[in-house]
Structure formats: C-alpha cells, structure tokens
Amino acid sequence: xxxxxxxxxxxxxxxxxxxxxxxxxxxxxxxxxxxxxxxxxxxxxxxxxxxxxxxxxxxxxxxxxxxxxxxxxxxxxxxxxxxxxxxxxxxxxxxxxxxxxxxxxxxxxxxxxxxxxxxxxxxxxxxxxxxxxxxxxxxxxxxxxxxxxxxxxxxxxxxxxxxxxxxxxxxxxxxxxxxxxxxxxxxxxxxxxxxxxxxxxxxxxxxxxxxxxxxxxxxxxxxxxxxxxxxxxxxxxxxxxxxxxxxxxxxxxxxxxxxxxxxxxxxxxxxxxxxxxxxxxxxxxxxxxxxxxxxxxxxxxxxxxxxxxxxxxxxxxxxxxxxxxxxxxxxxxx
Amino acid sequence: xxxxxxxxxxxxxxxxxxxxxxxxxxxxxxxxxxxxxxxxxxxxxxxxxxxxxxxxxxxxxxxxxxxxxxxxxxxxxxxxxxxxxxxxxxxxxxxxxxxxxxxxxxxxxxxxxxxxxxxxxxxxxxxxxxxxxxxxxxxxxxxxxxxxxxxxxxxxxxxxxxxxxxxxxxxxxxxxxxxxxxxxxxxxxxxxxxxxxxxxxxxxxxxxxxxxxxxxxxxxxxxxxxxxxxxxxxxxxxxxxxxxxxxxxxxxxx
Numbered sequence: 302x303x304x305x306x307x308x309x310x311x312x313x314x315x316x317x318x319x320x321x322x323x324x325x326x327x328x329x330x331x332x333x334x335x336x337x338x339x340x341x342x343x344x345x346x347x348x349x350x351x352x353x354x355x356x357x358x359x360x361x362x363x364x365x366x367x368x369x370x371x372x373x374x375x376x377x378x379x380x381x382x383x384x385x386x387x388x389x390x391x392x393x394x395x396x397x398x399x400x401x402x403x404x405x406x407x408x409x410x411x412x413x414x415x416x417x418x419x420x421x422x423x424x425x426x427x428x429x430x431x432x433x434x435x436x437x438x439x440x441x442x443x444x445x446x447x448x449x450x451x452x453x454x455x456x457x458x459x460x461x462x463x464x465x466x467x468x469x470x471x472x473x474x475x476x477x478x479x480x481x482x483x484x485x486x487x488x489x490x491x492x493x494x495x496x497x498x499x500x501x502x503x504x505x506x507x508x509x510x511x512x513x514x515x516x517x518x519x520x521x522x523x524x525x526x527x528x529x530x531x532x533x534x535x536x537x538x539x540x541x542x543x544x545x546x547x548x549x550x551x552x553x554x555x556x557x558x559x560x561x562x563x564x565x566x567x568x569x570x571x572x573x574x575x576x577x578x579x580x581x582x583x584x585x586x587x588x589x590x591x592x593x594x595x596x597x598x599x600x601x602x603x604x605x606x607x608x609x610x611x612x613x614x615x616x617x618x619x620x621x622x623x624x625x626x627x628x629x630x631x632x633x634x635x
Numbered sequence: 636x637x638x639x640x641x642x643x644x645x646x647x648x649x650x651x652x653x654x655x656x657x658x659x660x661x662x663x664x665x666x667x668x669x670x671x672x673x674x675x676x677x678x679x680x681x682x683x684x685x686x687x688x689x690x691x692x693x694x695x696x697x698x699x700x701x702x703x704x705x706x707x708x709x710x711x712x713x714x715x716x717x718x719x720x721x722x723x724x725x726x727x728x729x730x731x732x733x734x735x736x737x738x739x740x741x742x743x744x745x746x747x748x749x750x751x752x753x754x755x756x757x758x759x760x761x762x763x764x765x766x767x768x769x770x771x772x773x774x775x776x777x778x779x780x781x782x783x784x785x786x787x788x789x790x791x792x793x794x795x796x797x798x799x800x801x802x803x804x805x806x807x808x809x810x811x812x813x814x815x816x817x818x819x820x821x822x823x824x825x826x827x828x829x830x831x832x833x834x835x836x837x838x839x840x841x842x843x844x845x846x847x848x849x850x851x852x853x854x855x856x857x858x859x860x861x862x863x864x865x866x867x868x869x870x871x872x873x874x875x876x877x878x879x880x881x882x883x884x885x886x887x888x889x
Contacts, residue, residue, distance in 0.1 A: 325709040325718070326694060327863050328793040427857055437797045437838045439857050497648045542682055543794065543801070544656075545709025545716025547649040568709045569794030577649035580721060605650035606721050613722060 303369040303455035305356075305418065307447050311363035311405065316422055316441035316453070317415075319352040320564065321430035325545065330566045332432040332440070335523055335587030336377050336413050338485060338616065343376025343417035344459075346394050346475050353421030353459030354431035356447070358414045360590065362405020363447065365416065370399040371455055372419035378411035378588060392477050393623075394419075411487050411588030421459030434565060436524065476623035480615045488585050489593065492600045492608070496550055496574030501536035509533050510575055511597055515559065519591045523565040526586060528595075532557030536573055543571040549578030549586070551597075561586060579605040581612045643689070643737050645730050652718045653729055657689040682803070686713035687791050691868055692743040696736050702729070710792045710867060712801070750870045753835065753850050755784070755826050756881040761849035764814075768828070768845055771811045780875055782806050783847060788833060790869040798837035798855030800865040805831045817843030824849045826873065837863075848873075851885035 307314075317340065320333020334340040334357055341351040355376075356363075362380035367373075375382050375391045382389050382405045389395050389403075391414075397403060405414065424431045424442055433441025442453060477485075499507070515530035533553050546552070550562045552572035561578060562570070563586060578586060579600060589595065600608070646654040694710050697717070704723030709716035719729060757780045758765040769779055788802035805828055813829045818841060821827070825836045827844030836842055837854035850873075854864050865871065876884070 322706040322718070324797075325707045325716075326698075326793065326867060327797060328795060328799050329797045331707065428862075434797070436840060437855065439797070444857075494650050495647060497646050497654050542712055544654065544711040544714045545648075545652075545794070547652040547716065547718060549649060567795045569711045569792070574648075579650050602647065602650055602726065606725070609650070610722055 303367060303371050303418075303420070305371070305422070305453045305455060306366040306368060307363060307449060307451040307453070308366055308402065309364040310447040310449055310451070311358045312361035313359040314363050314447045315357050315433035315435065315445075316354050316424055316431055316447075317357040317433060318354040318421075318431045320432050321428045321440075324428055325568050328568050329428065329434075329437075330564070330568050331548070332434050332523075332565050333430065334415065334432075335564055336411075336415070336584040337587075338584040339377035339413070339587075340415045340417065342392070342477060342481065342485070342616070343374045343415050344421070346374045346376075346392065346477075347372060347417055347419040348460060348475075349417065349419060349421055350459045353417065353456070354424065355415045355417040355422060356453075358405060358416065360412055361407050362414055364402060364404045366400065366402045367397040368400055370401070371397045373397055373403070374417045375405075376415040376417060378414045379409040380405040380407070380414040381409055382406075382414075392482075394474060408590070412590045413587055418455050419460065421456040423454040423456035423458075436565060474623040476626045478615075478619040478626065481619045484612050484615055485584075487588055488582070490596050490598050491585065492579045492582050492598050492605070493549075493551065493576035494579055494600060494602050494605050496577045497544075498536070498541070498573035499575055501573050502553075502575050503534060503536075506534045507575065510559070511599060514594045514596050517589050517591050517593045517595065521589075521591060523563055525566065526561040526563055526589060528559045528561070530558070533559060533575065541571055541573055543569045546570045546574070547577055549580075549583060550574045551576045551578065563587075579608060581605065581608040645733070647726060648716060651721045652716055653726055653733075654714055654716050655693065655733060656714045657686040658683075658713050682712045682791075684789070688745070689713075689740060690715050690792070691745055692740040693733075693736060694867070695745060696739060696743050700736075702732050705729070709794065711794060712791050745868060746866075748868050748870050749866070750787070750872065751865060752872050752874050753826075753852055753864075754876040754880065754884060755848040755850050755873045756876050756878055757783075757848035759878070761878075761881075762826070762847040764827075764845035765847050768809070768811055768847060772808055774808070779809065779847070782809055783828070783833070784873045784875050786872075788871045788873075790865050790867055790871060792867050793863060793865065796836075796838055796840055798863040798865070800834055800854075800869075800871070802833045802871055803831055805833050807831075811845055813843040814845060817841055821846065822849065824851060824854065826850060848875075849881075851881050851888055853888055 317334040320331040344353045427440035438444035513531040515528035518527035554572045644656040648654045705719045707718040790800045821842035826848045829844040
C-alpha cells in the first residue's frame with residue numbers, strides 16, 4: 302500500500318471528503334471539501350468513488366513525496382504544480398513514480414486546490430466521514446491541518462469496482478468536457494435566494510445588499526466568509542432567538558457587514574439572515590480568496606433548483622475519454 | 636408560508652432547507668404582510684418549554700421515521716431546521732409530509748430525561764468574569780456561585796459547535812448581557828452565562844459569554860460511546876468544586 306509523505310504542508314492543508322450530514326442534533330455541522338465539485342471531479346478522473354478523501358490545500362500548496370509511487374490528479378485552482386520539477390496539468394490523471402516529488406506553490410487562480418490520489422486517502426473516519434473539523438479537532442488526520450513529516454496512507458477502498466490500488470494509469474484516460482469546465486469557472490456574482498428573515502430587512506437595506514460589491518475579508522475561513530463593504534442596516538434589535546442555520550446563509554450582525562456561513566459552520570445562530578447562497582454556487586464560495594470582490598444576484602427558489610439540477614446533469618454525464626475529446630477539439634478548430 | 640392548526644409555522648430558509656417554528660404569535664401578526672421592519676420584532680417566536688417540547692417531539696419522530704431526501708436536522712429553542720436534497724424533495728412536498736408528522740406529535744414518546752451533574756471550579760483563572768458578574772448583579776461571589784449551582788437546568792438544544800448545550804433558564808438575578816467584545820479563545824470546559832442562558836464550551840473556541848468557572852469534564856469526545864455528554868432534553872446541575880478536586884478529576888477524565 303502506498304503513502305504520501307508531507308515534506309511541506311503548505312499554508313493550510315487538510316484531509317476532506319464530502320462531509321458528514323445528519324449530526325445537526327449534536328451540534329456537528331456537515332463540513333467536507335470547500336469546493337466539493339472539484340474534489341468529486343478530481344476523484345472521478347482517477348476512477349475513484351467521487352467522495353474519496355483528498356487533500357484540500359488553501360492559497361499555498363505543499364510538497365509531497367510518494368515513496369511507492371501513486372496515481373494522482375489535481376483539481377480546483379492552479380497552484381503551479383510540478384512533478385519532479387516538470388509542470389503538470391490540472392484535471393488530468395498523472396503517474397508519480399516511486400520516490401517522485403510533487404511540489405505546489407502559491408495560487409494562480411482561486412483559493413483551493415485538491416490533491417486526489419487513486420484509492421483515496423485513508424484515515425479513521427469520524428461520524429462516517431474523513432473530513433477534518435478544525436475547530437473541534439476531530440476527523441481527518443489527527444483532527445488538524447497537516448504538518449511537515451506527516452505520513453498519510455493511500456487507501457484501497459475508495460476505488461470504484463474491484464480495481465485494486467496500483468501505481469499505474471487507469472485503462473482509459475478521462476477528461477472534463479468544456480461544459481463541466483464552465484461549471485468550474487470562477488464566478489464573482491454569487492446567486493442567492495431569500496433567507497428566512499429577508500422580510501425583516503428594509504427595502505433600502507436590501508438595495509444596499511444587492512447593489513454593492515463586497516470584499517472577502519482576510520479572516521475568512523471554512524466556518525464563515527466574512528465580507529466587507531457597504532453596511533446593511535439590520536432590523537431593529539439586531540439579534541434574535543437562536544435557530545438552525547443553513548449552509549450558505551448570509552447573516553447580518555450589528556454593524557451590517559455580512560457573513561456567509563460556510564462548510565464548517567455553526568449549526569445554530571442568532572443573527573437575521575438576509576439571503577442564502579444557492580446550492581449550485583456553494584463550490585464557488587470555496588474558491589473565493591481574501592480580497593476578492595463579489596456581488597449578489599437574487600434568483601427565485603424554483604430557478605435555484607433547476608440550476609442545481611442542470612449542473613448535476615452536466616457533471617453526471619460529461620466525463621469524457623481524453624483522446625476522443627482532444628480529437629473533437631482538433632476537429633472543431635479546423 | 637402556510638400555517639398549520641397546531642401553531643407550527645413553515646418558513647423557506649434556503650433552496651435546501653425549511654424552518655419549522657413552534658410559537659404562538661399574536662393574531663394581528665398572522666397576516667402575510669412582510670413589508671417594513673416596525674412589526675419585525677413582534678413576529679419573533681418566544682422561548683417556551685412548550686414550544687421546545689414540540690421541537691423535540693418532531694425531532695424524535697423524524698429520527699424514528701426518516702423522510703426520504705431529508706439529510707439533516709438542526710433543532711433550536713422553538714424551531715427545527717430541516718435540511719434536504721433539493722433534487723429529491725421540494726419545499727411544498729416536504730411541508731406536506733411534515734404536516735402529517737405534526738398531527739402525530741401528541742403520541743410521540745420522548746426519552747426519559749437524564750440528570751447530569753457537572754462539577755465546576757468557579758472563579759479565579761477558571762472564571763475570569765465572575766468579579767464583573769458580581770458587580771453587575773450586586774452580589775458577592777459566594778451568592779453568584781450559590782445561585783448558579785442551585786438550579787436544575789434544561790438542555791433546550793445542542794448547537795453552535797459539537798456538544799454545546801444551550802441551558803436554561805438562568806435565575807433572573809444573574810441575567811447579564813454578553814461581552815461587548817467576544818474573546819478570541821475561550822478554554823474548553825469554560826462555563827459561561829449570557830442573557831438567561833448558561834452553557835459549557837466543549838472546545839477552545841471564540842465566545843462572547845461571561846465565564847464563571849470551568850469543568851474538567853470532557854463535554855464532547857470522539858472515542859466515547861456517547862460522543863456528547865449532554866443530549867437535548869437532559870437536565871443539568873452544576874456542583875461547585877475546588878481547584879484541588881478539579882486537578883484530580885481532570886486526571887481521571889483525561
């Protein structure tokens with residue numbers, strides 16, 4: 302069985318999968334990858350189960366060695382990766398030969414890059430998931446971000462079908478179609494629906510929210526994306542009785558600077574929510590960097606559902622054979 | 636959104652969640668009028684044990700008989716957030732199912748509440764806000780400790796972070812506002828108060844509650860059969876302990 306040696310951890314690198322739903326009554330939020338679509342597609346390029354645990358790197362990637370080799374794919378943002386000093390592409394299965402070193406640097410695009418390995422990363426699951434929950438120090442690799450010298454096991458049970466782990470390429474090489482790449486395209490206009498307290502905010506407050514640009518604050522993290530910009534006047538009183546809060550809820554505390562609750566969110570909260578990010582845009586939140594500017598666009602709940610349904614249809618059906626896709630592209634260029 | 640006969644109210648919360656509120660709103664506020672903020676506060680639900688019991692009944696029922704497509708439940712004082720897969724369920728469909736569940740609430744049997752005793756070392760480095768609370772409430776330390784530990788509290792729900800129990804009601808004499816500036820790091824096990832609530836921080840997290848003391852008990856731990864020391868509906872009593880006992884207990888529970 303293979304391992305990954307952490308030579309340099311990068312800024313903030315954690316083991317993540319698609320998270321643990323169902324433990325809200327204990328105060329445990331779902332967690333999971335900040336950009337779940339990138340992790341899913343990275344896994345699928347390797348013929349992994351799409352929820353196989355991978356490494357989530359933030360803003361600055363790490364350096365990893367594979368003493369026994371591995372088949373890997375990088376997904377998400379471009380962190381200028383090299384394998385044995387040779388640049389390698391995102392969204393493509395790669396073979397690391399025994400003792401080869403993968404090096405990633407600072408981001409050249411969005412906030413997060415995923416390192417997926419064939420077979421997934423094997424850690425002791427906590428409540429059914431490999432996701433690291435930083436605040437409580439649970440899940441993932443010892444409940445924390447990776448450190449220099451850590452060693453992670455490459456798993457065997459996350460490969461679809463019966464294929465055992467081996468450091469060789471899958472029979473067919475898969476690629477993402479242009480339609481899927483579009484889904485993964487960064488977007489600075491985040492689509493939202495009403496939140497539970499939208500009706501509490503004045504028309505003026507909503508106008509400010511929908512017409513202003515907001516900057517992602519430096520202290521944003523997996524719990525919440527803090528925004529800076531035109532202050533939104535809060536309904537009288539500011540606080541309310543605590544209630545359950547959804548992923549992507551945009552709460553407005555006193556002071557009027559909104560916070561988007563993110564994957565490691567608190568499960569309940571006492572601030573009014575002016576809007577809620579639509580499910581089809583969650584993965585885009587995971588690619589927002591500090592100082593990025595975003596705007597909000599309102600959509601109807603029905604529209605939000607069809608956007609998600611369409612997106613999932615694209616992702617389900619659009620994994621393509623790399624060679625035929627390249628032929629297709631060449632043909633289209635002519 | 637629509638009402639039900641049993642004073643439950645449904646509210647669209649996001650494209651993947653629905654809030655169920657249990658509250659008794661004044662009649663004049665039951666109109667669908669959503670404009671303006673002047674009446675906003677009166678639309679707010681009230682914290683009552685009756686409303687919370689309805690929340691626990693619905694939670695219990697949804698755990699016993701799960702609804703296909705529902706993936707998570709976030710209970711609170713007088714509401715339950717139901718998270719679902721929007722590709723499997725629509726809000727209207729879920730509302731319809733939940734209405735049937737609401738009709739069955741009276742027959743739901745709630746688990747027997749347990750009484751959990753939590754030893755607390757009050758004051759000193761463990762309870763840095765105890766002097767301020769004394770000043771705000773005009774009481775001596777002994778009085779504050781006596782008051783805080785004399786009452787049996789009720790676990791309304793777990794939320795915020797894993798294992799954090801919202802306990803009520805705090806004796807009226809101890810009601811104080813949250814800290815104006817929350818602490819960046821509250822040590823794990825800290826026992827705090829805020830408004831009419833009290834609670835124990837399971838992990839070192841940021842927090843704005845006033846800290847009276849600390850318990851050596853592990854509130855949430857992964858390698859234990861019951862991950863969370865407390866469960867919704869439990870009763871809790873704090874028992875004062877001294878630093879020596881604290882150290883001894885801390886060793887036992889490490």
